[in-house]
Every structure is written in structure tokens, then in C-alpha cells.
Amino acid sequence: MTPSTPSTPTTPKTTGALATPTATANSAEPLDEAAYDRRRLRQWFAGEARAAGVARRDVLRLAGVAGLAATVPTLGGGLPHAHAVTPPGSAPGIAPGIVKPLPDDVFTVRGTNAETRFEALAATGHLTPASHFFVRNHTTTPRLDADTWRLTVWGDGLTGGAREFTLAELKRLPSTSRTAFVECAGNGRGLFTTQQGQQVSGTAWTLGAVGQAHWRGVRLADVLRRAGLARHAVDVMPRGLDDDYITADGTRLGRVRRPLPLAKALDDVLLAYEMNGEPLPPDHGHPVRVVVPSWIGIASVKWVGDIEVSATPLFSPWNTDFYRLFGPGHSPRGSGPLTRQTLKSAFELPWNAHFEAGFRHRLTGRSWSGGGAVDRVEVSTDHGGTWHRVRLHDVPRHGSWVRWSADWHPRAPGPTVLLARTTDTTGRTQQATTAHNTQGYLFDAVVRHPVTVG
Numbered sequence: 001m002t003p004s005t006p007s008t009p010t011t012p013k014t015t016g017a018l019a020t021p022t023a024t025a026n027s028a029e030p031l032d033e034a035a036y037d038r039r040r041l042r043q044w045f046a047g048e049a050r051a052a053g054v055a056r057r058d059v060l061r062l063a064g065v066a067g068l069a070a071t072v073p074t075l076g077g078g079l080p081h082a083h084a085v086t087p088p089g090s091a092p093g094i095a096p097g098i099v100k101p102l103p104d105d106v107f108t109v110r111g112t113n114a115e116t117r118f119e120a121l122a123a124t125g126h127l128t129p130a131s132h133f134f135v136r137n138h139t140t141t142p143r144l145d146a147d148t149w150r151l152t153v154w155g156d157g158l159t160g161g162a163r164e165f166t167l168a169e170l171k172r173l174p175s176t177s178r179t180a181f182v183e184c185a186g187n188g189r190g191l192f193t194t195q196q197g198q199q200v201s202g203t204a205w206t207l208g209a210v211g212q213a214h215w216r217g218v219r220l221a222d223v224l225r226r227a228g229l230a231r232h233a234v235d236v237m238p239r240g241l242d243d244d245y246i247t248a249d250g251t252r253l254g255r256v257r258r259p260l261p262l263a264k265a266l267d268d269v270l271l272a273y274e275m276n277g278e279p280l281p282p283d284h285g286h287p288v289r290v291v292v293p294s295w296i297g298i299a300s301v302k303w304v305g306d307i308e309v310s311a312t313p314l315f316s317p318w319n320t321d322f323y324r325l326f327g328p329g330h331s332p333r334g335s336g337p338l339t340r341q342t343l344k345s346a347f348e349l350p351w352n353a354h355f356e357a358g359f360r361h362r363l364t365g366r367s368w369s370g371g372g373a374v375d376r377v378e379v380s381t382d383h384g385g386t387w388h389r390v391r392l393h394d395v396p397r398h399g400s401w402v403r404w405s406a407d408w409h410p411r412a413p414g415p416t417v418l419l420a421r422t423t424d425t426t427g428r429t430q431q432a433t434t435a436h437n438t439q440g441y442l443f444d445a446v447v448r449h450p451v452t453v454g
């Protein structure tokens, strides 16, 4: 069958200037996003790529990204692009469109989203219960019936026609499970402003747009193979069943969807139907969501309804306008599409927590990285003068956070800051600042957590 709302295939007109590739790409490195991107764009302009719902604006953006702008004078200049903007005026504790309760002591509501308070995680274990898991909704949580839900896998990257799967069929396939965090690319965005004095667009999260769960489901690879994956497939694009996303300036971008290179799709990606041993709750993708370990949250499409499998590269606003780095400190052409998450540490404390002077206190927190397992965590209580390794309470694993604790015996009363930093197994360490990008993605600097001793 054909999916009810397929993207309209359009083939961009090819001109001599645009068809001339200026970049070379190594097709043997599908996970090198810059090379991937250049190759995709070349294919596009050669008429080989399908513009899956991509606006002209996005084509312009891509032209800039691949370094083709200079060859096409009409493409120069500042290109407008949409921003995810937090709708103003939501009442505390009420996020329009989120189904689960959002108690004030657990969540901070930010527009259509709910951020977990890190201090509330102190009461949780290695896994984040659904009751405490942050929610990032572009629109509203749809209420889907698991019995009538279908997953349609379709596209010219299949050997045959489209293939439908019921939930019961997915559950009959070999199941697999893993613990993984899901973290929004914008987690920590507010710190660009409060700590670095910089303007960024988007939801001003502090550090709580992250949660970790044990996900059970089927490997996306198994489903793709059963659907008849063709040898020439290059991209897959899962799409959610939630409403079309409309930007603040009124542009209708369609349903949330983001292409995934086939190499990642066949690696460790899950189609999850359980979270922490229970059916997925409505807000987290019921009945089935994609889980892309270590990658930015947008890759983990919730309420997945169809997956396009394409023989030609795919684009959506979520890998062109959004989820790239733009602005000072970055190439004027923007970065390639963001993939892995960066690394962070957070104390399980409220902002401006109060500590009694002259007593020993137990500080707890968590650290994680999309690049590798956590190697070590250090804490400084003297503004970075000295750093002390802390005790880890979990075995560090790739794609997973670790809890840690340290004792602190403050003597001098007054305001101060607590610092924590992690180093992952790739050798990366959190630094004092993060290079600015206009949409405030991938904040990973050491956070100066304000507290008072009194």
C-alpha cells in the first residue's frame, strides 16, 4: 500500500552552475556527516536526490553548507531560517498537549515542553521513571490506539512495495533491549545566556532535557530487512504521527521527521515499544518510538508512523534549518547535520541550594557523553583552583550516564559555585566555555552551579 501522507517527491531543476560539484566526498565514510552532506548535495544537484518536503529556503541553506553559494550569485546573502521558539505564557505545571502530570517539584514547564528538575533525579536510580522523564513536544502528544496503529515502511530503497507492520507483528520479531539516555540537542541552551552572556533562539533549557531509560523493542535493522531493504538504499526517514509543526513565523514544516544515514540505522537503532518494562507512555511515543543511542534527541522520533527508505538522499528541515551549528565561531555555511550528543555533568541540586557552614554534605550528580563512556568525573569547590575525582556509582557504559557523589565541608559563609566536569573515553573533557551557535545546540561547558553557604 501507499502511505496516506507521503512526501511529495520533487526533483530540483539542475542548472549547469549548480550541477558542478566543488566538493569531493568519500562515499566510504557514511558517518562522516560533512562528507555525507557534501555527497548528498552533489547528488541532489545532479538530480539524483529527492527533496522530501524541503522548501526552497532549505535548498539555499544546503547550497551554502556545501560551499556552492559562491558559484551561484543569487544564493548569496543572509538566508532567513526558522527558529524553534517557546510559546509564551504557559501556566506553571501545565504544558498544553502533555498527558502526564507535571508536578512543580519535578518539572519546569517550558512552552509545549517539560524539563526535569535535576534535584528531583536524586530520588531516582540509574533509570529515569516515566513520571520524571523530560518531554520535548513540537506540538502535542497524540493519543494513538496500539491495536489500530500501523508502521508503514516504504520507498524506492526497498526491493518491493511498501510493507506494513502491526504492533503484534513487531512483538513477534526477536526483541532486544538496552539502556540509553535521550537528550535534546538544546539541553543546556539557557547556559549560553546565563553563563556566557550570549543570545540564542529556542527553549531555554537548563540541564534537565535529558533522561535515561531501559528501552525494549526490535532492531530497526531487522524491520528494514524484513521490509526488503535494497542494496542501493542510502537513507531512512522515520516520521511521527503528531501534528504538523508550524514555526513561529507561520511556516508549516509538516510532521516531525529526520533522515538517518543507513549505516546508523543498521547499527544500534531500536524501534522501542517498552520504556522501563512498561508499554511506552503517551508522551514518550506510544505505541512505538525510534531510539537512536548517543545521538541528539530529535533522531529518536516518537509516535513513528512510517519510515521512508530511500535510494537517494533525503532532507527535512530537521537536518537542514535545525540541528546544525550556525553563527560566529562556525563556518558561515553552517556545520553538517548534528549527530552525536556532547558531554555534560550536573549536580542533583536546585539552583541556589543552601548549605549549612561547618558541616559535611554529600554532593550527588550525574555525567554522560554521546562520544563514549564516562571515564572520570571531577568536582571543584574553589572556582576551578583544584579538582577532585569523585566516586562513580555506576559502571560507565557507552550511551549511558553515571551517578557520582562527593563530600563537601564548606566553612566560609556566602554565595559560591560548584563545578563538575567529566572526561569521556575518547579523551574529551568539559571546558570552561562552549563556542556560540545561534540556535544554542550542544552546550557542554562546565556549569557554574550557584549555591549559598550560611
Ligand SMILES: Nc1nc2c(c(=O)[nH]1)N[C@H]1C(S)=C(S)[C@@H](COP(=O)(O)O)O[C@H]1N2
Pocket (backbone or CB within 6 Å): 133, 134, 135, 136, 137, 138, 139, 182, 183, 184, 185, 211, 239, 240, 241, 242, 256, 283, 284, 285, 296, 297, 298, 299, 300, 301, 302, 303, 304
Ligand atoms: N514525533 C516526534 N518525535 C520527537 C519529537 C516530536 O516533537 N515529535 N521531539 C524530538 C525531540 S527534539 C526530542 S529531544 C525527543 C524527546 O523525547 P521525550 O519527549 O521522550 O523526552 O523526542 C524527539 N522525537
Ligand SMILES: [Mo]
Pocket (backbone or CB within 6 Å): 136, 183, 184, 185, 186, 297, 298
Ligand atoms: Mo530535542
